[in-house]
Amino acid sequence: MLRYVAGAASVFLLMIGGLLFWQGRAETTPMPTAPAARFAAAPSQPLTLKPIPDAPSADPKSKEEKRFARADKNEDGRITLAELVEPRRKPFAKLDLDHDGKLSFEEWAVRTIDKFNDADADKSKSLTPAEYSTTAPKRKAKPACSCS
Template identity: 40%
Template sequence: MQRFILGGVTAFVMLSIGLFWWQGRAEVERAAPPPQVAIEAPSPQEVPSADLSDIAGPDLPEATEQTREQRRFGRYDRDRDGRITRNEMLSTRVDGFRKLDRDGNNLLTFEEWAVATATKFDGADANQDQWLSAAEFRKTAPPPVKAKPRPKCVCKS
């Protein structure tokens, strides 16, 4: 007896779902956009023309000579308001932080820091004796910033 009741309830639910789906589909079709009407392209005679000989734009900006400190300040001052906020100051550290934050939760745990430090130590310890000599320790230094090579002088004698 329970099977018949359960079967009847299931059939009623399926019919209700089908009815709502059918009504929803009819509503979408009723509100469909009108068919596209072909728009005629303008003829070449209707296209406006302009005389460009007397047009003058703004002058080019002049480059100013900045000191090294002014350029450094400009790199940090993202919104160019003449002030550096805490977020602007920390923005340069984001890439380094993301490398250490392995699980991506924006929290750097001691374990995440320790793994990065231990990996760096293991990479520098070439002979695996669990201590770094002066030569091995030199491998842990950040790479030096390479200066751009100066072009060779082409002198005419």
């Protein structure tokens, strides 16, 4: 018997829902008119652009010439052994602790161990990425471009 009562109640609810759906009419507002076109007409011929020229590339010879000019200290058009070795004297002298003109493994190792210990800020006997970045050689600042 309970099934019959539940069925009658569900039919009653469906009929009320259908009535409300049928009576619920949305108010319609008229659509505004489209604005007038801003451009009178398209150009009769398609617009053609000039081709973009290729970007200039660096000439490998000019790079080599620059490298040569950096090594040629007295600018005589020739590189002597002294001109080639002279820029390396100071770094070598810093490593040559006994000043005998020879760099032994021990002299190199002392300098390397000192550099490691200076970089190891937390004294953990290992370098973190931040600590290791402090061992990078200092780069010379490039002069600001004066092009305007």
